[in-house]
Amino acid sequence: ADFLSRYYKMKNYDVFFLTGNDENSVKVEEAARKANKETKEYVDQMAILFKDIWNKLYIEYDKFIRTTDEEHVRTATYVFQKLFEEGYIYKSFYEGWYCKNCETFWPKSKVGEDKKCPNVECQRELEWLKEDNYFFKLSAFQDRLIEFYENNPDVIFPKARYNEVLSFIKMGLQDISVSRKNVEWGIKVPFDKEYTIYVWIDALTNYITGIGYPDNFKAHYWENVHHIMGKDIIRFHAVIWPSILMALKLPLPKKIIAHGWLITASKEKISKSKGGDIFNLKDFVFSNPPHLIMALRYYLLREGSFGEDIPVSLERFTQIYNSELANNFGNLVSRVLAIIQKNLDGQVYKQTDISSLANIIDSFTSKYYNYVENYEFSKALEMVVEIANILNKKIEENKPWEINDREKLNNLMFELIFGIVNIAKLLYPALPYTSKKILEQIGLSSFDTNIEKVEIKYREALFPTIKNIVKT
Ligand SMILES: [Zn+2]
Known part of the structure; x- marks a missing residue:
């Protein structure tokens, strides 16, 4: 999300990047109890921790929302009330097998002898829950959802998730329970205080809050909204949420983008308990300097293909760090700056036409744009690697260390600097810190590639050899 947000901001789009914490679920209350803390105290601490981690990861959001925020409580309450008044929410009796983790009632037909959650990714113990509840008329939206997705097959990315969602809807939608009885923590149903508003209405409305x-309401953002989430919660976003939006007469999402999981070599989902490796984010971000944080961002965007599960390992991280970050980008910048400092008094000027190199870079740049806009992040970054390869090759072929003619050397080095500024620009969405470091070293303050003169300010390795990475 941060990569896309920075990319579109760089292209002068008006982007509003919203992220935050869902704090009202029963799971949160349980986690607090386990941690021996008051729920409020617990969620406050989690919010601080998440903000710290995003900050360290250079995640530059425009707003961090917490579903316990007063403004959100007001909006969720308003939405519940409105849906009730317009007949989309009604009260009815319900009992069934319930999974606390998935926050889902499962039909008897799907529950086996073992009474375990039918969600293969979950398989936790189910409990029999019996209560009066408020229901949302999800079934009323089935036909409109099918029509919407059949007319807009590109709304859901990747394609596999689109097919999954569409066939799920076609199997038939049932009304869903949108309240819980006698639960302390959470937002109260405004006209029936025995009940709290359930996650479907509560958490999902954060996007409009x-x-x-x-x-x-800043409706112009909503008209082009892109949701980005883990693949395990796509159904909520692609089935329930658009139905709520239709009921509220709001535009439907432009894009619903599901990312895969980070998995270990043995295909287990990476989590705190499994395969934490370097990808225990908390340990990683609090013990490593910015260039390794950048390397982590780069690795996660570069490895595998976005939308699918991505196997990650410290070994691959190190490989990519060395081959692409240290030896390609890092080495290029360091060599070019060193030669300019040593043989040209730290300065280069534009004296000749560089359109031939500029055209080559332009063609890679437009491919990069295309890949980014189609969520093919790895291929996009590969275009930047290609540009660096071309520049490194130019150095090998022209051997600047053997050139005695100052003008000839200046012209070669200026071309290389021009290429480096382009690389800094294209790396910005993935590696904002690195990108800024490159510009700083050559005394520029913007990505404007229309440069006439460059003066080297200082030289510092962008990606020094890896010595010490936190392993857990
Ligand atoms: Zn479950």
Whole structure:
């Protein structure tokens, strides 16, 4: 999300990047109890921790929303009330097998002898839950959802998830329970305080709370909204959420993008308990300097293909760090700057036409744009690697260390600097810190590639040899 947000901001789009924490679920209350803390104290600490981690990872959001925020409580309450008044929410009796983790009632037909959650990724113990509840008329939206997705097959990325969602809807939608009885923690149903509003209505509405719904709604953002989430929660976003939006008469999402999981070599989902490796984010971000944080961002975007599960390992991380970051980008910048400092008094000027190199870079750049906009992040970054390869090859072929003619050397080095500025620009969405470091070293303050003169300010390795990476 941060990569896309930075990319579109770089291209002068008006982007509003919203992220945050869902704090009202029963799971949160349980986690607090386990940690021996008051729920409020627990969620406050989690919010601080997440903000710290995003900050260290250079995740530059425009707003961090917490579903316990007063403005969100107001919006969720408003939405519940409105849906009730318009007949989309009604009260009814319900009992069934319930999974606390998936926050889902499972039909008897799907529950086996073992009474375990039918969700293969979950398989936790189910409990029999019996209560009066408020229901959302999800079934009423089945036909409109099918029509929407059949007319807009590109809304869901990747394609496999689109097919999964569409066939799920076609199997038939049932109304869903949107309240819980006698639960302390959470947002109360406004007209029936025995009940709290359930996650479907509560958590999902954060997206419109975040841009001021209903009173100060920045509708222009909503008209082009992109949701980015883990693949395990795509159904909520692609089935329930658009139905709520239809009921509220709001535009439907432009894109629903599901990313895969980070998995270990043995295909287990990476989590705190399994295969934490370097990818225990908390340990990683709090014990490593920015260039390794950048390397982590680069690795996660570069490895595998976005949307699918990505096997990660410290070994591959180190490989990519060395081959692409240290030896390609890092080495290129360091060599070019060193020669300019040593043989040209730290300065280069534009004296000749560089359109031939500029055209080559332009063609890679437009491919890069295309790949990014189609969520093919690895291929996009490969285009930047290609540009660096071309520049490194130019150095090998022209052997600047053997050139005695100052003008000839200046012209070669200026071309290389021009290439490096382009690389800094294209690396910005993935590696904002590195990108800024490159510009700083050559005394530029913007990605404007229309440069006439460059003066080297200082030289510092972008990606020094890896010595010490946190392993857990
Ligand atoms: Zn479950």
